[in-house]
Amino acid sequence: MTLSGKRVAKIKVKCDGNVFHQCWKDRPVQLPSLTPTTIQNCQTQEGEAGTVGCVLSWNYFHDGKERVAKSQIIDIDEEKKSITFNIFEGDLMELYKTIVVNVRVERDGSDNVVTWTAEYEKLNPDIPDPDTLMDFYRKATEDIAAHCL
Numbered sequence: 347m348t349l350s351g352k353r354v355a356k357i358k359v360k361c362d363g364n365v366f367h368q369c370w371k372d373r374p375v376q377l378p379s380l381t382p383t384t385i386q387n388c389q390t391q392e393g394e395a396g397t398v399g400c401v402l403s404w405n406y407f408h409d410g411k412e413r414v415a416k417s418q419i420i421d422i423d424e425e426k427k428s429i430t431f432n433i434f435e436g437d438l439m440e441l442y443k444t445i446v447v448n449v450r451v452e453r454d455g456s457d458n459v460v461t462w463t464a465e466y467e468k469l470n471p472d473i474p475d476p477d478t479l480m481d482f483y484r485k486a487t488e489d490i491a492a493h494c495l
Contacts, residue, residue, distance in 0.1 A: 349443075349471060355462045355480040357487045361494035363451035363458035367427040369490060370449055372396040381489035383407065384482060391416065398422055404436070408482045413437040420446070427451040438479075443467040445476070449483075460487045 359366065369377060372395055378385045386405040393400035397419065404415045415436030422429050428450040438445055445466040452459050462483040464476050 349468045351466055351468075351475055353464045353466075353476055353480050355484050357460045357462075357484055357491075358454065358457045359460055359487065359491035359494075360457060361491040363427055363453065363460075365494045366458065366460060366487075366490060367429070367451050369494070371422060371429050374402055377486075377490065380493045381486045384486040384489065386412070393419075396422070402431075406482070408437075409478050411437075417447075421448075438476075441469060441473045442476070443469055447483075460491075462487070 369380065374388045374395055375390060377388055384407055386407065387403075388405075389403050391401040391403050395402075398421060400419045402417050402419075404417065406413050406415070413436065415433050415438060417431040417433045420430050420432045428448060430446060430448045433439070433442075433445045433447060445464060448461075448463045448465075450461045450463075452461065462480060464479060466476055468475075
């Protein structure tokens with residue numbers, strides 16, 4: 347059984363893709379007001395929001411429990427409306443050696459598609475793949491998109 351893997355979730359949204367991208371890039375501390383059932387708090391710990399190297403701390407609700415995480419923005423591609431986060435501290439690190447999450451917005455006709463990609467390495471073969479984490483990102487995306495209309 348392999349320890350490394352990748353999970354992808356694609357969600358069609360009616361909201362403006364630029365607005366969705368900007369929320370995650372420039373205003374992550376405002377995300378809890380847009381999706382309070384999934385993200386309770388986000389604070390900038392180091393650097394400036396919207397820049398590579400920025401460290402964010404998160405309080406969120408996942409798998410029926412309150413969780414915490416710290417992530418660093420490791421890449422921003424404005425042309426592709428893409429942001430990549432390296433999660434390096436928190437509850438997920440009890441299961442995964444590494445977990446890198448990318449969120450990207452693309453046009454699909456009159457809709458936009460938000461694609462979440464999680465690349466990970468489990469600590470051992472008994473650890474589940476992060477399917478429920480992808481469900482978390484789907485729910486957060488739907489909530490944020492509803493507010494951005």
